[in-house]
Amino acid sequence: MGKKIIILGAGFGGLCISNILRKNLDHTNDIIVIDKKDSFMMGLTNLWILDGRRRLENSKIPLTNLKSKGITFIQDEIIKIDTKSKIVKTLLHVDQSYDFLVIALGAEMSTNMIPGFNLHNNFNLYDGESIPSLRKQILSLEKGKIAIVIMGFPYKCPPAPYESALIIDQIIRNFDRRNQIDIDVYFPSILPLPVVGEQTNSKLIFMLKKQNVNLFPNYSLKEVHHYNLEFHNGQKKEYDILAGIPFHFPPDVIKKSGLIEPKGNWISVNKFTLETRFKDVFAIGDVTEIKINDIIAVPKAGIFAEGQARSVASQILHKISKCSQEYPILEFDGKGFCFMETGNGKAGFIDTNFYNSDGAITILKEPSTTYYKKKINFEKHRIKEWL
């Protein structure tokens, strides 16, 4: 008898694990992916839409493509996860029972918690749908201030707000308006990237200052008034265009289904195996929290969702396979990388190891066109592999 493996969420983690399982399991085993969306768009393409190299319409890949890979895709909203009866309930379809469940539901985002943000035609920098109009506004701004505001921690892809600042810098330089337009980045911490070490932060600050990007540490946004930002430290700052990085929180269904421990904010998992406290239920990616110490956790980034997906896939294959030696268990190793865009067709390379025994390590390598090309291939390769 085959097994039924249900994967909740067709984002970075869900697509990676469903494809690995499908390639390694015969068709007596069902692999079912459920997502409320009908398409996948990699977060990093937001930056390419911002800099005009990519259009939104060309960035979304239909999830029905999973069918051609032998993976069942159900488009529906998950409304309940019952770990006792091993059943997942969705809004429109019949309840689904499972042998193994992988929760890869990511993080929800909202700008609603900041009074005034949604009233004044401001932009959510993490919502692909709003990027084309943000770009349009930037192109039409002749002078003034562009504010990028990080509302709170944690948020996904920590370097992305700074990449956006450098891309916007490049856009307005190309129009010869850089002297008339300020780029101001506000963040509620001392360092721009609290999750990485001081050396990487120094390099990043140097890069940003070199391009005249103004940094405002310890600025936590309280309220947005008409072209005016009010911060918890009492400061008020003017802006002409506001791009916010919204608050992140787990999807409602996770909170309602008792998957978050009383004192937690996200699903807690075993840091090596991604097992939850429920049998045969794993959680991967942004929906989890893996604390490294009192201050930092493994960042919310696709590359970690993917590493965790590989680990969980190996464990499911190990359990299901008749010849378990064929599938050794891979533990998640806390390693990851990303290409940090700096504008002008260049990207730096950030290499990290959060489980290093002497403390987390992060290295930022100099921007180059080679890393930028690697970033393009990063997306291309995964889309081809997964969809």
Ligand SMILES: Cc1cc2nc3c(=O)[nH]c(=O)nc-3n(C[C@H](O)[C@H](O)[C@H](O)COP(=O)(O)OP(=O)(O)OC[C@H]3O[C@@H](n4cnc5c(N)ncnc54)[C@H](O)[C@@H]3O)c2cc1C
């Ligand atoms: C601007 C930007 C740039 C980025 N750049 C990078 C980068 O360079 N490298 C990198 O590694 N990461 C990057 N990221 C981060 C990356 O996109 C996320 O960390 C990654 O997508 C997390 O994967 P996931 O599988 O955990 O969740 P997601 O990819 O967010 O997938 C979660 C899925 O669950 C679905 N879902 C949620 N709730 C429900 C429900 N109740 N019912 C049905 N479906 C539901 C959602 O529709 C979604 O499709 C970037 C993100 C942004 C915004």
